[in-house]
Amino acid sequence: MQIIKDAFLTACGHSFCYMCIVTHLHNKSDCPCCSHYLTTSQLYPNFLLDKLLKKTSARQISKTASPVEQFRHSLEQGCEVSIKELDTLLSMLSEKKRKLEQEEAERNMQILLDFLQMLRKQKVDELNEVQNDLQYIKEDLNSVERHRIDLYRARDRYSMKLRMLADDPIGKKPWSSSTDRNFGGLFSTSRNASGGLPTGNLTYKKVDSKAQMSSPGPQRKDTSISEMNSQHMSQSGLAVVRKKRVNAQFNDLQECYLQKRRQLVNKSRVKEEKDADVVQREGYSAGLADFQSVLSTFTRYSRLRVIAELRHGDLFHSANIVSSIEFDRDDELFATAGVSRRIKVFDFSSVVNEPADVHCPVVEMSTRSKLSCLSWNKYTKNHIASSDYDGIVTVWDVTTRQSVMEYEEHEKRAWSVDFSRTEPSMLVSGSDDCKCRAATFSGDCSNSTAPVSEYHFNGRITCIPFFCR
Numbered sequence: 001m002q003i004i005k006d007a008f009l010t011a012c013g014h015s016f017c018y019m020c021i022v023t024h025l026h027n028k029s030d031c032p033c034c035s036h037y038l039t040t041s042q043l044y045p046n047f048l049l050d051k052l053l054k055k056t057s058a059r060q061i062s063k064t065a066s067p068v069e070q071f072r073h074s075l076e077q078g079c080e081v082s083i084k085e086l087d088t089l090l091s092m093l094s095e096k097k098r099k100l101e102q103e104e105a106e107r108n109m110q111i112l113l114d115f116l117q118m119l120r121k122q123k124v125d126e127l128n129e130v131q132n133d134l135q136y137i138k139e140d141l142n143s144v145e146r147h148r149i150d151l152y153r154a155r156d157r158y159s160m161k162l163r164m165l166a167d168d169p170i171g172k173k174p175w176s177s178s179t180d181r182n183f184g185g186l187f188s189t190s191r192n193a194s195g196g197l198p199t200g201n202l203t204y205k206k207v208d209s210k211a212q213m214s215s216p217g218p219q220r221k222d223t224s225i226s227e228m229n230s231q232h233m234s235q236s237g238l239a240v241v242r243k244k245r246v247n248a249q250f251n252d253l254q255e256c257y258l259q260k261r262r263q264l265v266n267k268s269r270v271k272e273e274k275d276a277d278v279v280q281r282e283g284y285s286a287g288l289a290d291f292q293s294v295l296s297t298f299t300r301y302s303r304l305r306v307i308a309e310l311r312h313g314d315l316f317h318s319a320n321i322v323s324s325i326e327f328d329r330d331d332e333l334f335a336t337a338g339v340s341r342r343i344k345v346f347d348f349s350s351v352v353n354e355p356a357d358v359h360c361p362v363v364e365m366s367t368r369s370k371l372s373c374l375s376w377n378k379y380t381k382n383h384i385a386s387s388d389y390d391g392i393v394t395v396w397d398v399t400t401r402q403s404v405m406e407y408e409e410h411e412k413r414a415w416s417v418d419f420s421r422t423e424p425s426m427l428v429s430g431s432d433d434c435k436c437r438a439a440t441f442s443g444d445c446s447n448s449t450a451p452v453s454e455y456h457f458n459g460r461i462t463c464i465p466f467f468c469r
Helices: 018-027 047-064 067-076 083-167 169-194 200-213 218-248 250-266 286-300 348-353
Strands: 007-010 015-017 043-045 322-327 333-338 342-347 363-366 371-376 383-388 393-397 402-407 414-419 426-431 435-440 453-456
Touching (some): 007 047, 015 018, 083 250, 250 286, 333 371, 342 348, 383 414, 393 426
Parallel strands (some): 371 414
Antiparallel strands (some): 007 015, 322 333, 333 342, 342 363, 383 393, 435 453
């Protein structure tokens, strides 16, 4: 409540602000306190109360005001100040101003210094990272150059022996055994690396049969050279196309290469299992060999080919939008789910190898709500988790087609669910309620969960994969 301004006294003895009581009397002709009949002619100035209120207001201002405001207020009230006192005040103010400016300049310099130090540290880290990357590239360049020279030398030796075989049909058999021994492994490796090239033995047999069928003399030699030239031209054209693909996606490939090389250094103390699909060569690092496999696969294929089409039709549900597709642990089965409120499990080999107008699922489970996401357990083959539009996360047993665990911890629609890749009983889910929840389930038929861990975010969570180290 504010202090009364311009206090006026009524005939019944009550005091009000002049504007307040006048406004009231325009609407009603009575006192707001006692309801006694009252008009504007019965209002009288209350000088004593008004003086007391002004003194009280001044004391309150002096208590809450700063020294500068109090000094200004004193000057406004007509306080007498001598010239000597003013000079003293001015010198004190000048000194205070100089001190404040000095502190402000020091603060600004400290902020600038901190920024420059942080910037230097960041750039030094970037420089070290670039130097390390250049060292990786230098090592890999030397390694690739050595292997390229070895391959060229082996190719030249093999081409020379093929020409000698074409010129000297009598020595076919001795050269055949020598060729098989020396180059069978090389071309076998090439076949594995490039997806099925013929081995040295088969190549020799084809050349040998051509040599027997063709006429002797220079004509056979010319034919062999022309075939080699045409093959070289086709290989050159293929190399140009593959280089164009590399240039088009150079930035992404660069990030992939550096990521693999850095990961190799970070995990140098950990013994990694060698991937059977990656060609390991002497002198190659695991990261370079892995990237070479990625690069070869990327440049070898240029389009996707449809091998099968699954018609996800349902006679009883017109809405057939599929919101999630998930493969099982062994990539033998895959499950689909969506707005039809059904989880359908299909056999992958049957869908691919047995074309049909409508494929029937091997397992089908009904749910109460529309489904948004599926996640198959990475260890337990018959467990699959689902999240739905009601915020419920359910773990199903595909074998029994029953619910193993169900928890209703989300307040809104749950968009994502995922099993842990290291702990089979742990899963995580995200929802429109801006919460991420992690839970564990027993795996039996008790339908119980352990206490849930909850993490809050600033926005809706639509995808939340589970990564564990």
